[in-house]
Amino acid sequence: MTAHSITIPLKSGTNPSFQFETLHVESANVVIQADPTQHVLPNIQLELNSIANNTTYSTFLWHHTDAEGYQSINYPKAFQNYIFKLTFTTKDDIALVVKKIDFEMPFYIELGRTASIENLNMTFVHCIGEWSEDIHGNQHSAFNTYNISLSEEHEQHNISFTSLDCADKKKLLLTWKQYTFIILEDSDKALKLQVSKI
Structure with a gap:
């Protein structure tokens, strides 16, 4: 954790809730669909529910890799002054990164x-x-x-x-x-x- 970000390791299934500054992230649910016949990264979907300043936010972050290796993602997603994104190298090494939004950051x-x-x-x-x-x-x-x-x-x-x-x-x-x-x-x-x- 740094002053402006936190990285939370995730596992398949339900993950514990956590607090970052004024943001409360409820237990996140991760679904991993790995195709053992493909040598590509797994398809990952994270169900995310959070609360900040009495406002709730529910969304999904997903990463999809097709058979040709083309990757499709829908993050980082913004909520108030935070962004949420996934990082991973394998299906066993997945993390949720929460950061303060800054200029020049897509x-x-x-x-x-x-x-x-x-x-x-x-x-x-x-x-x-x-x-x-x-x-x-x-x-x-x-x-x-x-x-x-x-x-x-x-x-x-x-x-x-x-x-x-x-x-x-x-x-x-x-x-x-x-x-x-x-x-x-x-x-x-x-x-x-x-x-x-x-």
Whole structure:
């Protein structure tokens, strides 16, 4: 454990609860699906329930590796001023890392949740699915519109944007005050952000 992070070893099944600063993490449940015929890392899912400042947070962290070795993850996830992520080298060496969120640190924020870095608060307010149709009523493009509410001390601001264009792999940059918000990934359930000070 350092001043800004804690690493908790995990085992398959139910794990003990723990406290980190104002954050209480209830007993976490880990499911490991290892395929003995594959020479890839196991598929891991962690059910996480936590409480901070009288607010509860329930989520899943998962790591999936397919037969070709492609890895898919949905963390680190943000909750208030903390992020949660998994680290592991084998199915017997898995840990949950809890850190304070900092600038330049990529993280996922789920719909309806707030992440905080110092005095900056970011809430993923909503995602609205939209589409366009041709004159015959055929849908030919679909996209989402996202809204993030920002606040710092007594100032508030909303930023809105549409889905990233997956074909060109470009990231979206938005600014407010002295902050730059890089939208790395988007979905109807979570956004992957990176925040920098200008």
